[in-house]
Amino acid sequence: MEVLGDALGLVFSSxxxxxxxxxxVFGLLVGAIPGLTASMATxxxxxxxxxxxxxxxxxAMVTVTAMAIFAGxxxxxxxxxxxxxxxxxxxxxxxxxxxRGRPELAxxxxxxxxxxxxxxxxIVLIVAAPSLAELAFAFSSFEYFWLACLGLTCTVxxxxxxxxxxxxxxxxxxxxxxxxxxxxxxxxxxxFGMPELSGGFGIVPVLIGLFAVxxxxxFALKPVEIMPPAHTPVRHILKGLMxxxxxxxxxxxxxSALGSGIGVLPGIGADISPYVSYALARRLSRTPEKFGTGxxxxxxxxxxxxxxxxxxxxxxxxxxxxxxxxxxxxxxGVLYMQGLDPGPTAFVQHPAAIYGIFMVxxxxxxxxxxxxxxxxxxxxxxLDVPRRILMPIILVFCMIGSFAVENTMTAVYxxxxxxxxxxxxxxxxxxxxxxxxxxxxxxxxxxxxxxSMQFTRGDLLGFFDRPIACVLGVVTLALWxxxxxxxxxxxxxxxxxxxELDRKVAP
Amino acid sequence: xxxxxxxxxxxxxxxxxxxxGGIVVESWSIPTVFGFNYGPGFFPGLIGLGLLVAGLxxxxxxxxxxxxxxxxxxxxxxRSDGPAVAERWWRPAIVLLIMLLMTIIMSRxxxxxxxxxxxxxxxxxxxxxxxxxxxxxxxxxxxxxxIFRALLLVPLPWGVLTPWTGxxxxxx
Numbered sequence: 001m002e003v004l005g006d007a008l009g010l011v012f013s014s015x016x017x018x019x020x021x022x023x024x025v026f027g028l029l030v031g032a033i034p035g036l037t038a039s040m041a042t043x044x045x046x047x048x049x050x051x052x053x054x055x056x057x058x059x060a061m062v063t064v065t066a067m068a069i070f071a072g073x074x075x076x077x078x079x080x081x082x083x084x085x086x087x088x089x090x091x092x093x094x095x096x097x098x099x100r101g102r103p104e105l106a107x108x109x110x111x112x113x114x115x116x117x118x119x120x121x122x123i124v125l126i127v128a129a130p131s132l133a134e135l136a137f138a139f140s141s142f143e144y145f146w147l148a149c150l151g152l153t154c155t156v157x158x159x160x161x162x163x164x165x166x167x168x169x170x171x172x173x174x175x176x177x178x179x180x181x182x183x184x185x186x187x188x189x190x191x192f193g194m195p196e197l198s199g200g201f202g203i204v205p206v207l208i209g210l211f212a213v214x215x216x217x218x219f220a221l222k223p224v225e226i227m228p229p230a231h232t233p234v235r236h237i238l239k240g241l242m243x244x245x246x247x248x249x250x251x252x253x254x255x256s257a258l259g260s261g262i263g264v265l266p267g268i269g270a271d272i273s274p275y276v277s278y279a280l281a282r283r284l285s286r287t288p289e290k291f292g293t294g295x296x297x298x299x300x301x302x303x304x305x306x307x308x309x310x311x312x313x314x315x316x317x318x319x320x321x322x323x324x325x326x327x328x329x330x331x332x333g334v335l336y337m338q339g340l341d342p343g344p345t346a347f348v349q350h351p352a353a354i355y356g357i358f359m360v361x362x363x364x365x366x367x368x369x370x371x372x373x374x375x376x377x378x379x380x381x382x383l384d385v386p387r388r389i390l391m392p393i394i395l396v397f398c399m400i401g402s403f404a405v406e407n408t409m410t411a412v413y414x415x416x417x418x419x420x421x422x423x424x425x426x427x428x429x430x431x432x433x434x435x436x437x438x439x440x441x442x443x444x445x446x447x448x449x450x451x452s453m454q455f456t457r458g459d460l461l462g463f464f465d466r467p468i469a470c471v472l473g474v475v476t477l478a479l480w481x482x483x484x485x486x487x488x489x490x491x492x493x494x495x496x497x498x499x500e501l502d503r504k505v506a507p
Numbered sequence: 508x509x510x511x512x513x514x515x516x517x518x519x520x521x522x523x524x525x526x527x528g529g530i531v532v533e534s535w536s537i538p539t540v541f542g543f544n545y546g547p548g549f550f551p552g553l554i555g556l557g558l559l560v561a562g563l564x565x566x567x568x569x570x571x572x573x574x575x576x577x578x579x580x581x582x583x584x585x586r587s588d589g590p591a592v593a594e595r596w597w598r599p600a601i602v603l604l605i606m607l608l609m610t611i612i613m614s615r616x617x618x619x620x621x622x623x624x625x626x627x628x629x630x631x632x633x634x635x636x637x638x639x640x641x642x643x644x645x646x647x648x649x650x651x652x653x654i655f656r657a658l659l660l661v662p663l664p665w666g667v668l669t670p671w672t673g674x675x676x677x678x679x
């Protein structure tokens with residue numbers, strides 16, 4: 001009880017409430033602008049959290065991700081432009097509803113189901129995290145190694161595009177994490193004689209470079225302005241909404257529960273759950289023929305899953321220090337910066353802060369409703385801001401933000417270099433999420449791998465001696481085998497298809 | 508896949524393999540510490556090997572695809588905005604140049620002189636008028652100064668304005 005009292009004190013302090021308020025406005029604003037993503041909003045906020053206490057900092061991060069993910073539904077529903085990769089799952093459904101003259105229903109469904117899903121995911125987090133933390137105390141280097149590998153494998157598995165590119169992105173991230181002093185022997189690696197790199201690359205300049213600068217460079221290459229919607233009145237959002245949502249309560253609950261379940265798995269995160277949830281809702285619906293024509297059931301199920309998995313992704317993040325996706329990978333960076341090293345010991349060493357973070361999830365998802373309603377009212381002005389005005393401002397913010405964290409120009413150079421890397425990777429259709437997870441999990445994977453190798457004296461079968469490690473190892477290897485098999489199968493099919501085409505074309 | 512895309516993919520695969528090979532070679536050169544069976548180069552070496560293999564598989568995939576997909580049915584499918592995008596490659600290059608120059612010059616000239624110039628140039632590059640660019644660049648610089656220097660107490664470099672810091676700090 002004393003811990004809960006302390007946690008309440010931390011959450012309802014003026015600093016935390018102010019951080020939540022500011023992050024809400026910022027998240028809604030950035031998320032609602034077409035082309036600006038939740039990842040960019042989160043990356044841009046990181047330098048500001050450096051100047052906050054731990055709980056306000058994490059509160060700001062939690063709030064900005066939740067708000068930006070929801071706000072991404074706004075351009076999705078009105079302009080058919082998904083704000084996040086996850087919202088692409090139901091963007092056509094929401095836009096179809098807007099075209100039928102019901103934008104307020106699409107937005108209202110997205111808002112309330114996002115908040116409900118987020119709350120359900122937060123409950124899963126609150127219930128599951130402490131129990132899993134107790135279990136995690138029994139984990140040795142073998143279990144951590146396999147769990148981290150499983151997370152990295154899932155990231156490659158669910159990343160967009162070919163698995164080979166996902167793997168290359170992951171390896172690039174893991175390599176970036178090795179730059180600097182070797183933690184075990186203290187030797188320099190890949191610093192090329194530059195003492196500034198002895199501590200490795202700072203996570204904030206790297207994230208800002210990959211996500212924000214890369215996005216600005218892509219805009220410079222393809223300066224596509226998005227036209228604001230012509231006539232999409234979004235007044236009377238609440239009118240007739242509740243009976244409609246009540247009718248599809250089973251789908252909302254099922255989608256949110258599914259999202260929570262998927263979110264708990266390390267390395268999977270929010271991106272896949274709306275797709276699975278939407279497909280399941282369609283399959284189990286009494287009116288599957290309405291899907292694709294602006295059906296509330298599909299939107300409700302998928303948006304609920306989206307925010308539920310976002311909240312639940314904090315379970316592996318907080319308990320094992322293994323992020324669910326690129327957003328939670330950024331949160332891990334902030335946790336380390338704030339001295340709240342994630343893992344089971346955090347539940348013993350900082351219980352008030354951990355319970356405070358839990359409460360922030362509830363608060364952020366509850367605040368999403370009034371703030372979301374207000375944001376929809378101000379929507380038109382936000383959608384009207386041309387990106388050619390925003391992008392230069394974002395770019396200079398990125399540079400000063402990177403400088404602010406480390407107070408050195410080296411951080412700005414790192415931001416530029418990683419901006420180029422992010423731009424190049426995206427241009428060649430390599431996913432960015434595995435890079436981030438590789439950077440964040442790299443030190444953990446290497447440390448546990450080398451420790452385990454020393455322990456087993458190089459015997460790789462020793463990695464399967466312990467029961468949990470054995471299960472995790474077998475699942476990880478099975479997933480790799482599955483990916484390899486599907487890659488080979490696709491290559492063979494492509495070749496056969498190509499051969500048939502050539503035979504048809506040949507005289 | 509178009510010829511242009513094939514070349515791009517081929518270059519990407521080759522670069523991956525080369526980087527992987529480079530990492531392997533560099534990892535070998537890191538000495539192993541006495542008492543450790545697996546030195547600081549062991550794990551990066553495995554990563555390098557992974558990149559090398561992935562790069563070679565990528566190249567093989569492109570080569571295998573090349574013959575069948577050169578048919579007229581598939582060729583040219585992704586050429587729609589290829590040349591237009593190729594003509595605009597100078598724009599991200601200019602953005603990077605502005606960023607780089609701003610970083611180099613900022614420690615000498617100071618944030619308050621370099622930021623408005625960089626912002627103004629970027630606005631103009633993105634097609635806004637000079638008048639709008641100048642006014643917005645100055646306003647945004649003042650806003651950033653208020654957020655980072657005044658509110659977050661970030662020691663933004665004053666550069667040549669250092670002698671007047673005391674006076675300007677009240678203004679900015």
